[in-house]
Amino acid sequence: MAWRNYLSDAWRRVSIRNGFDQVDGPIFELLDLYKVKSGEGIVSELFHFMDRGERELAIRPEFTPTLARMVASQANALPKPIKWFTIPNLCRAEKPQRGRLREFIQWNVDVLGSDAAVADAETIFVAVDFLAEMGLGPDHVRVKISHRQTVRHILAKLGVSDERMNAAFELLDRRDKIEPEQFTKGIADLGLDEHSVERFDQICRMKYKIGSLGPLREQLGIGDELAEIESLDEQLRAFGLADWCEYDLGIVRGLAYYTGTVYELHEISGVERALAGGGRYDKLIEMFNGPPTPAVGFGMGDVVLSNVLIDKGLMPDDVSPKPDVFVIAVTDQGAAALGATTAMLRRAGLHVRFSYKETRKFAKLMKEASNSGAKWAVILDDQIANKVVGLKNLATSEQVEVKLEELLAHISETG
């Protein structure tokens, strides 16, 4: 939990400074809600059940359908753009494996109600802002960006027919999962001439830097069709994201859902699953019976993220909070003052632990105080009758006698 809090506190902090408001929804929804976005296939991937009212319910495997339901029902009442984040616990009925657990938490960041490229760039900025805060840099992580319409234009220009467009997208989506020969064979099956097959292969394997759409434009001999990705390009540069990002036309992210920009964040070696994925989904709110509401956002889970941070030595060894003070009683008279002393220090907002041990042995108790990681030990003995306690700095081992009424001031002053 200390690690999970370390991540989720940072998610929250970064979301807020980027101007997003936190929301949450129920941990289960009507099963049908998940079919709207993902079809019947989703049913085998989630935990579902029937309640006593014979309603088919499902534990949420993702937050987006809940988000879409909430926005669809409130769309006219909410000022635009709607900038929401959420950190739900989610469950998937899968075999646990590296990067995938049955239950996990996921950070979702979405801008709804704006079709401007600045919204796409802002969501990417938020993801990068968080990763930078975790100690990751452009040397560790790449944001791989593509754009549905741009890829469609490129594929059309190469000669892919409308009927084969989905097959071409599917092929791109599987590019990293299949052998190069299979990929090349797949291109040939799209019905292109030999020259186009070669160019398709070449274009899809290249990465394009932010701010250098020129090569792509020249290779393709097209201009206007790149307007959308050019707007995005401008915003990515404005937000200072060029070093983190690259265009990679192989990023597709499923077929039905995204409508424009799509992106994935990957650890740069590529051995892990994606750290995060997202994009523009301008039609989803309408699928949930809401008014037309353009939208863009991403999800980032805690599982792959933790693996990457741990591998890179960027997950602090011990993020659990350490006490300011550990109170021990070395005489019976001291023990009678344990509660009052502890209460007094805690009421002042200090993090205070005390020993539950029945022993009155100084060495044993002091060892427990040290092990707790506390800055100070407060030692109660018969001197408590004179309202005097021992105060030991556990870093320096310096020990002094302090009047009870001056204890708080002494601790606050000295650190």
Next chain:
Amino acid sequence: MAWRNYLSDAWRRVSIRNGFDQVDGPIFELLDLYKVKSGEGIVSELFHFMDRGERELAIRPEFTPTLARMVASQANALPKPIKWFTIPNLCRAEKPQRGRLREFIQWNVDVLGSDAAVADAETIFVAVDFLAEMGLGPDHVRVKISHRQTVRHILAKLGVSDERMNAAFELLDRRDKIEPEQFTKGIADLGLDEHSVERFDQICRMKYKIGSLGPLREQLGIGDELAEIESLDEQLRAFGLADWCEYDLGIVRGLAYYTGTVYELHEISGVERALAGGGRYDKLIEMFNGPPTPAVGFGMGDVVLSNVLIDKGLMPDDVSPKPDVFVIAVTDQGAAALGATTAMLRRAGLHVRFSYKETRKFAKLMKEASNSGAKWAVILDDQIANKVVGLKNLATSEQVEVKLEELLAHISETG
């Protein structure tokens, strides 16, 4: 969510300063786990389902069984006492009503591995420490405390036989839910003589102050049997809790589960459900096949708590975070610098929003900046070519021109 965070952040802050570590468990468990503590009756109160492995699972309606399972399986490896808190989302298959919702969050605070009264007192201190932090005082809330063994001794002394002891406890438990006549009749049914019936009624209706067990001792003519509640009494005084607490022998909290101290926190008028309830459950870890592990703790939900805080005007009207800066662009040239300016300020840790509006009209944009609650508006116009921006203090309406490179320093210095 802003309110929920306001509460759960305070729960966490108070738990940590009282020396508790945060844990969590899965949102569903095997259904049988919930029957161990609560019997078959629990099944109708929770959401349960069968997974593809034909296991009966249930969405957690409470955290204690998970806690017991975790502690039982790790009991020997964990240093004692185990001081854990958790803030799970829980679900109950109930009709929603005031003080009870289908899904809610609940703060659980437990000390396991100590049978000392100091543990009982520490858990009560934590609950009170939190309520005090919310602005509640002994005038608003009463911690009603009883003790299973003490009540058993009192009832035995009055002549309640062992066979009728459970019936007597049940009667006490229902005391506030039934008419006084029914209660009196119930006592008579316990087989007591007329004099004892009267004394039973009298003793059970009285509240006893902390530090004044004398009247109870005298009335009963007993001594040693009060040893446990006397230890508790001493610790409650040590922790400075006397003003908040009273003994109320009508507090029973179910029959099977608690073994010693039991307590409930109530808003003082008594119109709301309990704010929190807890007590000592020394046998539970054994019921979950763990080693003998004495334990004490409480749960506090967000629903009644929110009702009480709102009723008393103690829930801040607006706890949602307000921006430090709102960036607006009043010319096209200014708009081109929106991303970079926003990114620069956010990278410095400031909470920054910007206008998504396409308008360049100063008045309209400034209204949006004001409505956001931001401290500052940063105004981008053609002066950005000279690396100069407008900076308006939204509280004083004072506006100055600032060099872009000095913007951060200016904002930080001026607050």
